[in-house]
Amino acid sequence: MAAKNVLGKELVPCSLNPLTGFFRDGCCNTSDDDFGNHTVCVRVTKEFLTFSTSKGNDLVTPRPEFNFPGLVAGDKWCICAGRWKEAADAGVGPPVLLDSTHEKALEIISKADLEYHALMED
Numbered sequence: 001m002a003a004k005n006v007l008g009k010e011l012v013p014c015s016l017n018p019l020t021g022f023f024r025d026g027c028c029n030t031s032d033d034d035f036g037n038h039t040v041c042v043r044v045t046k047e048f049l050t051f052s053t054s055k056g057n058d059l060v061t062p063r064p065e066f067n068f069p070g071l072v073a074g075d076k077w078c079i080c081a082g083r084w085k086e087a088a089d090a091g092v093g094p095p096v097l098l099d100s101t102h103e104k105a106l107e108i109i110s111k112a113d114l115e116y117h118a119l120m121e122d
Helices: 048-054 081-089 103-107 111-116
Strands: 041-044 078-079
Touching: 041 081, 048 081, 078 081, 081 103, 103 111
Parallel strands: none
Antiparallel strands: 041 078
């Protein structure tokens, strides 16, 4: 069965370049092994990247040993639902791509909050 997004439709890939997702399949798919709940597809902003680094998660520095290129503002990436909520509460929540955000994100974030922060164009 195909994974569903927060709109109840089939999950759409988030990013193939850079290749994102807990499984590095381009989608914000998840499983019981994904303790971080990497289900929210966003277009990262400079403010969010700075915030994430300040919380101990440097998403800017390349980590070739993990096949991670490092992100720049404008990249799409699957982030942890809890970190997105934390960033949104701090006023730096990056815009969300609803079609590419896994329905499991709704366990942590309200649909209304995701819709409020939805990226209107892509």
